[in-house]
Amino acid sequence: MALAASDLALNQFIEVSDRLSEFEARCNTPSPTPPSMSMLNIRREEVRALWERIKKEYDECNVRLISAGDSAADSLPILRAKYNYCYGVYERCGANIEDLIAQAPRTPQTQADPSQTYVPSGCRLPPCDTEVFTGDYLRWPTFRDLFTAIYINNPRLTPVEKLFHLNSKTSGEAHTIVAKSPLTNDGFRSASSSPRSRPTTTAPATTSAATSTVQNYFATGHRSVLLGTAVIDICHLGSTFKARALIDSGSEATFMTERLWSTSVLFNSAAFPTGASRFFFGGPEVL
Incomplete structure (x- = not known):
């Protein structure tokens, strides 16, 4: 065995x-x-x-x-x-x-350009998004820059998608103004090209007391009032708006309400000129 x-x-x-x-x-x-x-x-x-x-x-x-x-x-x-x-x-x-x-012949390896070499940072950042804009002019610069970076400059978004996000990121009077444009590609282009859609101010425009030029308007009436009111024309970026003015002869500056500013100024996604906006006030019509 x-x-x-x-x-x-x-x-x-x-x-x-x-x-x-x-x-x-x-x-x-x-x-x-x-x-x-x-x-x-x-x-x-x-x-x-x-x-x-x-x-x-x-x-x-x-x-x-x-x-x-x-x-x-x-x-x-x-x-x-x-x-x-x-x-x-x-x-x-x-x-x-x-x-x-x-x-055996070997395939030569292409030498990578050190300047174009991607080096991972090793950390994953959380997603960035904008807050809902309610019309507060103090928050406008932040909203404008973030919305432009995230949505307007995004090549994967169509114009109608950008307008949709703009509607979802506004509320109050700001949303009312944006919602006037139809939710279409043409609606986005119409909203971005409209003279009413350029909110470029960081504060309500005033006639500064530090400037040397002071515009005075006079009107005559048949009634005696303590503080008169008038209807004036406001010209902003080529568009004219009617507004009611309270005439205070002792005031050295001209102010506008936040509501008037929000109504006359709307978001423009096509271009954002820098600097303070210039408002021109036409002659008053005494009421």
């Missing part, structure tokens, strides 16, 4: 070692095209795997032949001779593959 087991182990080793010889013969068979780099890498891994299997079978077979004693003494030289031959095949085949890999 011990002799049969040793013979079986020897036959198993010979079968595994013959695989390496067959693999070498297949690699040496001429082909119309030379093997690619990927094929050479696969062959290198395969020859290594076959050699590891041969060493494992050799160790197992050697132990069984030794344990069989004198009955398997004639098989030990055959085992070792076959192992030495397999090592020569492994050495020759592996070296040939390595030489082919070293001689």
Whole structure:
């Protein structure tokens, strides 16, 4: 029984070692095209795997032949001779593959421009969005710049989408003015090109007391009043608006209410001129 087991182990080793010889013969068979780099890498891994299997079978077979004693003494030289031959095949085949890999042409790698290399910051910023604009002129510069950066300058948004976001980001009187434009691409263009849609002031426009030019308007009436009122024309960016004025002869500056400012000034997404807006007040009509 011990002799049969040793013979079986020897036959198993010979079968595994013959695989390496067959693999070498297949690699040496001429082909119309030379093997690619990927094929050479696969062959290198395969020859290594076959050699590891041969060493494992050799160790197992050697132990069984030794344990069989004198009955398997004639098989030990055959085992070792076959192992030495397999090592020569492994050495020759592996070296040939390595030489082919070293001689294979390599694709030159394009050197990246250091100035255009993207370096990740390692942190993920939260999304940025604007607050709802209610018409408060003190919050207008922040809303204007954020809305422009996030929505107006976004190339993936269509004009109607920009107008939709503008509607959703306004409330109160500001939303009432924006909602007058239909929710279409033409509606957005109409709202952005209208002279009424250019809120460029950071504060209500006044006739500053520090300026050297003072405009005075006079009107005559038949009634005696403490503080008279009048209907005046306000010209802003080419558009004229009617407004009721309270005439205070002791005042050195002209003020307008926030409601009047919100009504006469609307968001313009096409262009945002910087600096204070210039309002011109026409002659009064006494009421």
